[in-house]
Amino acid sequence: MKRRTLLATALLPGLATALLPGLARAQAPAWPDRPVRIIIPFPAGGPTDVAVRLLAEALGRQLPQRVLVENRPGAGSLLGTEVVAKGPRDGSVFLTATVAHAVNPALYARLPYDPERDFRGVGLIGTVPLLVVVPQSSPVKDLPDLLVMLRERPGGHDYGSAGNGSAQHIGAELLKSMAGVQANHIPYRGNPTALTDLAAGRLAFVIESMATTLPQVRGGTLRALAVTAPARVKLAPEVPAVAETLPGYSAWTWNAILAPSGVPEEAVTGMSAAMNAVLPGLVPRLEGLGLDPKPGLSPAEVDGFIAAESAKWQGLMRAAGIRAD
Template identity: 45%
Template sequence: MRKIASALGSAATLLACASPSVAQTDYPVRPVRLIVPYAAGGPTDTFARSLAASWGRKLNTSVVVENKSGAGTIVGTEVAAKAAPDGYTLLLTTVAHAVNPSIHASLPYRTIEDFAPVGLAARAPLVLVVNKGVPAKTLPEFIAYLKSRPGQVNYGSAGVGSAPHLAGELLNYTAGTKAVHVPYRGSAPAMADLIGGHVEFMLDSAPTGLAQVRAGTVRLLGTSMEKRLPQTKETPAIAEAVSGYEAYTWNAVFVPARTPSAVVQKLVSTLGDALSDPALQSKAFELGLQLETQPTPAGLDKFLRAELEKWKRVAVATNMKAD
């Protein structure tokens, strides 16, 4: 009996030791959840669902979007950080991931150490739109207008730490202006107040902002990427009037730290395949996104560290705080 028990114990030990490699080789064997730290219906969620559909086809399993919004992406990010490092929980996050360490006194996770990078998926430009009552008709005129009225011109955003907020503070930082931030609970009420004249300008996502431009409710003066957007080639990039200005949100994928390297590599290769999917590329163009062509963990790690430093400088210079 002792020999049988010993043999069984040895077999169990061998199986236990073998199971991680088996799991890595067979991955995935069940649906994968993609945590989006934003509410359903927004631009990040819309992109996430299109990405999940394409990525699921490449992984031969379902990629299920789970919205975990709250506290400027902190709620969903914490869920991902504390999930099992097995490849079945992914995090699709944005520029907020790089900003939160600089505007919050503390976070329930470590931005670098608690995650393993998979790859940068997309960059999302913003558009500078103004209330139709603003006298400036061109981008240079608008910058001059801001400089002549320090502390008197308000701009709206989707909330503290949101991409429109960051883009507005970066404008203050690079142009030497002092526009006043007015945070809202989402982009829609901010845009409503821009149209109503309660704030004078906003840097909003390209799809939302351009929809209002087409409707004739606001005026378009500039775009936020270093170069002009293909969708609005006649509109100058803000960098043409403000040297060094470039602001955009982005979508990147992370997994919990200590996720097996074989699993990460499977995710990396299939993410690249998904981003090459014509259906996803068509949706991305519709959303005003610029997809990455060769996402890599090393590339995302370098990018994130640069973003952390960039927004730390801006936060210190503009006294940007969420708490």
């Protein structure tokens, strides 16, 4: 066949002009032509890490190249995010983003990257609802009870979080703002210590991920008052949503895959299509991690989701004066 093509192009220059562009396209490597890396800007072992590794394993079966996961923690997700922002733009490196990506512009005076200019959406693994929890020994039985207690002693109760600007912190600040109550924020260096102090009665309440708190609720250490998703969730249908008491309330973190701006379009659309192909098969395992999976979103829809999250949380944080520790 090759000999016939060469003979034809030698005898018919017009035919050569028509054939050669198609031959060049056929020989050009399709995405991905090398292993793909997904950078997680957080330590290994957490729910985000587990969810992304499940996704990467499934993507490795869907794509013709390996999909590798690399943890690059540090500086509240800034280090790993900067690595991707300033890394190769050939479609070989992607970023795992959470709500931290949306709040960091308000949290820090300066960032080593521009979240809007330097990244574009690819896919959304899912949202991660949180639970409003109190100690099992607390007299508070439901969310209205908690709000009454906070109104009776403005500023007389403490709540904990994993740190300034964390999903737990901003979720509680939104609750306070919408309910018109006061409570003192106690930032901790990690969730376990805050939950230990909560169980011991040293905090009035905590808002924390379902993956972390639901086992303690089921074990009888903590009591769940409400879930921060817009409606009740499948993992704990008996727990009312905050929105049942405060209409319009919603707060969560989320796990999204982003690409650095300037990557080839085929890398963005290819990764998006591959994610949407494998996510439905991961739904039961992701739900077990406390995620509400969101397969089927286009890159443009992911961009719109993150833009809305950024506007919502940055406005709240600036109004409340929330800055980095």
